[in-house]
Amino acid sequence: MDFRDSEDELKFRGDVRSWIVEATSDIPNLELLSGAERDTWSGIWQDRLSAGGWVGITWPKEFGGRGLESNYQAIFNEEAALCDAPYPLNGAGMMLAGPTILVHGTDEIKSKYLSNIMESREIWCQGFSEPGSGSDLASLSTSAVKVDGGWVVNGSKIWTSWAHHAQRCMLLARTGTPESRHRGITYFLAPMDKIIVRPLTMINGDSEFNEMFIDDLFISDEDVLGEVNNGWEVAMTTLAFERNSMALNLWVWARQAIDALIEAAKERGGENDVSLYDQIGLLHSDAEAVRIGSLRTMSEIQSGGDPGPESSALKLLWTWTMQNATRLSVQFGESSGITLNQPSARHRVNRYLRARAHSIEGGSDEIQKSIIAERVLGLPRSR
């Protein structure tokens, strides 16, 4: 067991670092910007990733990628985070749609979509959840009816991140009977131009998520990914990529949340407060556990293993760390923590409120605990 960078990794890290330092040099402190301004910088950052050849680090070379293992993506993410780089606007395209198309796409689909993702010409979003189908995704009811040359889709989707910027959507719709559950779902690559997008305002005032209304949307046969009625399997591929890409990002965010807590403590005269030491010590261990767990997950993937349910434990630990760190940064300092006159206090409160979403998004805490109970501990199904 060795946690050090290999020679190749070290060289890659050096190259990445010098590129990122240069590429982020004009980016302002994103915490101080409005949501719309942050999105603008996310778009600029996405274009720079394309120009620098960093979009498809793990993609095969024949599709314009670098053909590297996921540990190189992890190094890139880590270095980007250390420089406070923005989140790329097309994260869903780079990390989810592209890799899923590489697994399940025909040659036609690959040539139609992959270069657009590589060049950041098409922004993607993920249309899975519905108002009536959250944790129970297999109950989804958005329908696709067969017509000549394609499908007509009707229904609605919710919690769709970045839909307000997207041109293309990974869309799940029911093509089987209403009772067919996961055996009657098809995975479409849907155009966004006729989908109505309504932003949802989150409790911190940001609008990352959207509701989508789909009314007689025509999708051609060529834009079915995988087989008709086999969309569940394709969706599971996307969710596996989502879990793996989370492993590359979560620990960085946990570390940053503790950095922000310490910054808040120092700003408000708490740097010698031993009760804070106690709590920060605990949070730091957990944030480090997320980091080391992520590194071990990546090593597992590299050596051909499937970390599977282990990533549920990482997600839970990350959520607790984020929620506890952001709460403490607001509570500490009493009235100054919740009085929003200072921009810094406003950002802390925003971060705290945003963190409440972590135990819901990407699979709720309850779903993660069920996965551990059933698949790690072998307990009977509770659903």
Next chain:
Amino acid sequence: MNATFSPEQNELSRIIKDITSDGVSQAKLCTPEAWIEPSHEQTLLENFGSLGIPEELGGIGGDLIDVVVAVEAAGQSVYPSRFIPQLAALHLASTAGIDVSPVTQGGQKWSIATDETNSFGELLVGAKTGQGSVGATKVLVPFASDADNFVVLGNDGVCLLSAHDVTSSETIDYSRPTGTVAFNSIPTQLGANTSGYLRAMVIAAAELCGVARGAVSLGAEFAKVREQFGQPIGARQGVAFQLSEAQVGVKAAWDLTAYAAWAAQSGHPDAQIIVAQAKERAGRSAIFAAERAIQVHGGMGITYEANPHLFLRRAIFNDTWLGSGVALRRQIGKWRMHNWASSETLKH
């Protein structure tokens, strides 16, 4: 980077689990009055008692990752052996250059004397070992009453001493007898390198990882067969989720402990904090898991005749021993607040 266990390490874990599989029933035989030597004690000590000690120093070789794998496996059944504390003693001694052959070849029994009262988790305080006669009193010394020699940690070195006076102390964990040991003599061997205490802490953390895993497993197995309201209680989320949460702690502790073993043996500049966070987390995880195992066992869980309390006892003991979790958290937090910017952990 390759952060996976080797096939040999997985095999080592399996072998130790086989040898120690009756640990729970053996631990149960121990009382405040008498510790009972477990049935496979000699097999364990003869074959693995010097694991991680280089062959040229009289050990059987292997690295610290191998050590934590073996110790974690023994911890899963709260095996009531001197194997783990003696291994910690040997690592502390050999890192300081002390000849451990009296144990590996001569059959001596050594113990490790590190903790002092009111040291608040900081092990490198108190006793000085450097010159002349060493006078010190150490607490929570495992198997003190029948140890031939003690590896004593001071703030300026490590030494090998015989006891001046041993007082048995009854602690919460009957299956790991301890004593308070007074020293007042000239060391037979002396070494200045104290960094072996990090290895000892990693060993304690690894045992806690095993205790945590064993407790979750005990709780889960019971929840699969115990029925109420017509179905196994493990089908209820109120029961199952307690164990899921404990399992999150098991993974966190084990990942941090493997990393700490690597950091301690590779001389990572932040090894002290990396080891502290593993020990702190492992203690927290083991206590939480054992408490959940008791809760899941319901009325039986709070009885002496059921097994979960054995896990809680070892968890609490080890959490306190070799740097208490409460104190370590404070140290880590202080370091994170003031020294993080210059940390090497930032750069791996």
